[in-house]
Amino acid sequence: MNCTDTHVVSSSSGHCANDAAAEAVSAADAEDGNGQRSRSVPVAAAKPNSGLKPCPLRAPLVVTTVGLPCRGKSLASHKVARHLSWRGESAKVFNVESNATADTLHEISAFFKEGNNVAIIDGMHLTRSSRQLLINFCAEQLFHHLLIEFSCNDQCLRENIDDTVKFYHQLDQNIDWERRIKENNERLTPRFEPCSPLEGPMITVNNSEDPMFHSVTARGVRGSIQTNILGVLASPVIRQQTFYFSRHGESEFNVLGRIGGDADLSPRGMKYAERLARQLGGPGSAPDCPKPKLIWTSELRRTIRTVQNIPGPRAAIKDLNEINAGICEGLTYEEIQERFPQEFAWRDQDKFKYRYPHGESYLDLLQRVDSVVQALLANTDVLVVSHQAVLRCIMAYFKGTKPDDVPYINVPLHTLLIVRSYGYDFKVETVPLKVECVDTYRIQPKNCSTSRTTADALTTVPAHFDTPLSQQMPTTIS
Numbered sequence: 327m328n329c330t331d332t333h334v335v336s337s338s339s340g341h342c343a344n345d346a347a348a349e350a351v352s353a354a355d356a357e358d359g360n361g362q363r364s365r366s367v368p369v370a371a372a373k374p375n376s377g378l379k380p381c382p383l384r385a386p387l388v389v390t391t392v393g394l395p396c397r398g399k400s401l402a403s404h405k406v407a408r409h410l411s412w413r414g415e416s417a418k419v420f421n422v423e424s425n426a427t428a429d430t431l432h433e434i435s436a437f438f439k440e441g442n443n444v445a446i447i448d449g450m451h452l453t454r455s456s457r458q459l460l461i462n463f464c465a466e467q468l469f470h471h472l473l474i475e476f477s478c479n480d481q482c483l484r485e486n487i488d489d490t491v492k493f494y495h496q497l498d499q500n501i502d503w504e505r506r507i508k509e510n511n512e513r514l515t516p517r518f519e520p521c522s523p524l525e526g527p528m529i530t531v532n533n534s535e536d537p538m539f540h541s542v543t544a545r546g547v548r549g550s551i552q553t554n555i556l557g558v559l560a561s562p563v564i565r566q567q568t569f570y571f572s573r574h575g576e577s578e579f580n581v582l583g584r585i586g587g588d589a590d591l592s593p594r595g596m597k598y599a600e601r602l603a604r605q606l607g608g609p610g611s612a613p614d615c616p617k618p619k620l621i622w623t624s625e626l627r628r629t630i631r632t633v634q635n636i637p638g639p640r641a642a643i644k645d646l647n648e649i650n651a652g653i654c655e656g657l658t659y660e661e662i663q664e665r666f667p668q669e670f671a672w673r674d675q676d677k678f679k680y681r682y683p684h685g686e687s688y689l690d691l692l693q694r695v696d697s698v699v700q701a702l703l704a705n706t707d708v709l710v711v712s713h714q715a716v717l718r719c720i721m722a723y724f725k726g727t728k729p730d731d732v733p734y735i736n737v738p739l740h741t742l743l744i745v746r747s748y749g750y751d752f753k754v755e756t757v758p759l760k761v762e763c764v765d766t767y768r769i770q771p772k773n774c775s776t777s778r779t780t781a782d783a784l785t786t787v788p789a790h791f792d793t794p795l796s797q798q799m800p801t802t803i804s
């Protein structure tokens with residue numbers, strides 16, 4: 327089974343977490359899979375003056391997981407791959423039942439030749455020789471190599487085994503899966519040779535859902551990608567998570583087609599705030615409705631007003647503020663085209679990397695919301711009310727969207743998005759709350775040239791009103 331590309335939103339199983347389960351119950355996984363003993367030098371490859379070529383700084387990275395079954399290797403591998411892909415690296419998990427084989431190495435070489443740069447081999451690699459094979463391979467190919475060894479405290483192990491049993495029970499109810507997993511664990515434990523510092527750069531993770539017991543140590547970790555991996559592994563993987571996301575209710579600026587600013591809600595936006603509160607434990611809600619444990623907004627009025635009737639502890643977070651449009655703050659798209667036609671075209675040419683003069687790009691924003699996403703992942707039942715561009719960046723993490731597509735993710739106004747975890751996958755449910763509002767979604771126009779006509783530049787601008795709703799005539803939408 328090789329269900330691993332994190333660009334895919336949700337695999338049909340959603341329980342590839344239980345690729346780990348395959349190893350937990352496999353009868354064939356006891357042996358050192360390749361049956362190969364590799365020559366014993368490669369650690370020297372990492373040492374100065376060894377005579378071997380050093381790895382270029384931006385050389386591809388092979389990450390090898392190590393650990394007995396049900397220690398959380400698959401969940402962590404996919405969490406790392408998702409995070410790296412979201413941040414613009416090109417990472418993929420290669421699931422192997424016990425150890426990487428020659429076929430795995432061919433697949434990885436081909437993956438790197440296509441321009442990708444991080445391969446995570448999710449397998450047990452219990453023996454030193456099975457790891458040595460990979461260390462040799464990386465030394466010869468000039469790839470970086472990082473080992474990640476996983477262990478678990480007792481409670482975490484019990485919960486991991488329970489999850490695995492539940493997964494297999496759905497497939498075949500005639501087998502005592504719990505017994506099979508435990509026997510497999512007992513059989514493999516004496517064969518496990520824990521990683522030694524001589525094996526090269528490594529991270530050791532002792533998994534627990536309780537952050538006070540979850541611990542991580544690192545040796546020889548270097549460079550931004552390995553440091554990012556260390557950061558992702560530093561907080562526990564929470565087993566079942568639900569998050570609620572919404573844009574603020576329609577603002578007075580939305581009505582007028584203006585971007586940025588700190589406008590208040592329109593009358594329809596206020597109605598949405600009431601409707602949202604009714605969904606999430608506020609006045610008029612059903613007794614069994616979900617109640618967020620934490621409410622995070624931006625520091626801007628329109629998000630704070632949107633959650634005012636929702637009960638729960640709240641925080642206004644600067645990193646959730648809307649993209650800073652710099653010299654274009656407060657303008658309509660028509661005004662941007664009129665005053666800065668070249669800027670408007672450049673943005674259409676590469677909306678992800680384009681940075682507003684004195685403002686931000688989506689690339690900047692992705693970096694800004696990284697800490698929010700990391701904080702979210704350490705929690706559950708959080709409601710985040712923020713803005714179109716910011717929520718695009720956050721939803722990209724859960725959807726596995728490629729960076730260039732992030733600025734075109736549709737996050738409509740007056741819509742609740744519910745994200746639930748399934749193993750290492752996330753599924754997004756879209757719940758429109760049926761309160762009328764303007765549409766603020768502008769697709770990329772066909773003509774993005776700096777010499778295009780104004781009509782071409784404005785062809786995809788969504789309709790909006792010319793005066794605030796309170797003053798408008800019924801026919802002023804343009």
Ligand code: G3H
Pocket residue numbers: 585586648649651713714715733768
């Ligand atoms: O500028 C504020 C908008 O919410 C972001 O929209 O990036 O599609 O122009 P845009």
